[in-house]
Amino acid sequence: MPLNVERVRMLAPGREILWRASVDSTMHEAARLSEAGCASGLVVGADEQTAGHGRYQRVWHSERDAGLYFSIVLRLAGVDKASFPVATFALGVAVAEAIQSTTGVACDLRWPNDVLVKDRKCCGILAQLYGSAVVAGIGVNVNQTAFPDEVAAIATSLRIESGREQSREDLLAALLDEIDRHCEILAAEGREAIFALFTRASSYVVGRRVTVELGGREVTGVTAGLTAEGYLRLRADDGREEIVIAGGVRPARS
Numbered sequence: 001m002p003l004n005v006e007r008v009r010m011l012a013p014g015r016e017i018l019w020r021a022s023v024d025s026t027m028h029e030a031a032r033l034s035e036a037g038c039a040s041g042l043v044v045g046a047d048e049q050t051a052g053h054g055r056y057q058r059v060w061h062s063e064r065d066a067g068l069y070f071s072i073v074l075r076l077a078g079v080d081k082a083s084f085p086v087a088t089f090a091l092g093v094a095v096a097e098a099i100q101s102t103t104g105v106a107c108d109l110r111w112p113n114d115v116l117v118k119d120r121k122c123c124g125i126l127a128q129l130y131g132s133a134v135v136a137g138i139g140v141n142v143n144q145t146a147f148p149d150e151v152a153a154i155a156t157s158l159r160i161e162s163g164r165e166q167s168r169e170d171l172l173a174a175l176l177d178e179i180d181r182h183c184e185i186l187a188a189e190g191r192e193a194i195f196a197l198f199t200r201a202s203s204y205v206v207g208r209r210v211t212v213e214l215g216g217r218e219v220t221g222v223t224a225g226l227t228a229e230g231y232l233r234l235r236a237d238d239g240r241e242e243i244v245i246a247g248g249v250r251p252a253r254s
Contacts, residue, residue, distance in 0.1 A: 001065055002047045004169050011173035020046040022064070027126065027137040030071035034133045038073055043176065045070030049139075067157075068140040068172055072179065075133050077187060085230030086191040087134045088113045088127045089198040094178035095123055095138065096201055102174045105161045109202035111223075111232045111249055115140075119251065120156035138175070142168050195226050204249060205232070213247040220252050 005019040016039065023029065023046045030044040049062035049069045062069050079087050095115050096107040099122070107123075108116045115123035127136040141147075141157035143165050158166050186194050199205045204223060211220045212234060221236035232244040 003045070003065075003068075003172070005045075007169045008172050011169065012176050015041060015043065015176060017043045017045065020044075022046060022048040022050060024050050025137070026069055026071040027128070027135060030073055030135050030137070031128070031130050034073045034130045034135050040073060040075035040133075041176075041180070042073045043070050044072075045172075062139065063144055066144045067142045068138070068168055068175070070172070071135055071137040072176075073133055073135055074179075074183060076183060079134060079186075081129060082229065083191060084127070084129060084134075085112060086186065086194050087136070088125060089230060090182040090186050090194045091125050091127060091136055091138065091179060093194070093197045093201050094182040095125065095140070095175060098171065098174040098178040099123070099140075099158065101178075102171045103158050103162050103166050105158055107201075108204070109198060110204045111202065111244075112230075117156050117158075117161045121154055122156050122158060122161070140171070140175075142166050142171060191230070195230060199226065209252040210234070210249050211252045212242070212244050212249050214242060214244065215247075 002021065003019065005017060009015065009017055026044045026046055026049065033042060033044065046069050048064035076087060092109045092113060092115060096109055099105055099107050105117055110116055113125040114121050123138065123140045125136060125138050127134055141155060143159045144157040145159060147155045182194065204210065206223055206225050208223045210223060211218055219234065219236050219242055221234045224233040224235050227233060227243060232249065234242040234244055236242050
């Protein structure tokens, strides 16, 4: 069933929400509106994406009427290219808290932008800077009951994890509230407050044995917190400290 956008508007009064039956990617339209000067907080969503993607242009499976696929424009004072990771962290914590409060499903956060349940991905976040605005695409697996073979081993949905169908409308309204709240924390308390929230919410930031892809090589070690910029520290098995700026992070096999 298509999302009842009027219910969401009732639950989130004053929010500009543009909802489509089908688009290639909500990020494309949100970026265009951002560059045209739209207000902060504008949401572009769809019941289906035909070309949804995450980091490194990886395909995001966007089954019609089963998940939440939306992008939000955020104009965050003090967030520039150098401090950009904090925006992704604020969004990740907001998503995890909204899912917990709405569905009762507890989430983990994998640096920098994956929301997991029992080490399987239920939400991806892709944030990009367009001028002074952050455009964040968020895809949440809500009511899927199965996934294509190529992602079945690594993906899950809130319906699978909770054992019941979930309200996409209630979850979207909660997500928007939590995103606003965490943006307010960032504005009032600074990025250190967001880094602290992310560290508490994530099992991957400190003391997790992981393997990381770094410049075409794999490095295994134990995570050792965040840098002042939000990058991940890794104490490699050979004793060196590596700073992970980008690259896939996954649990080590041994």
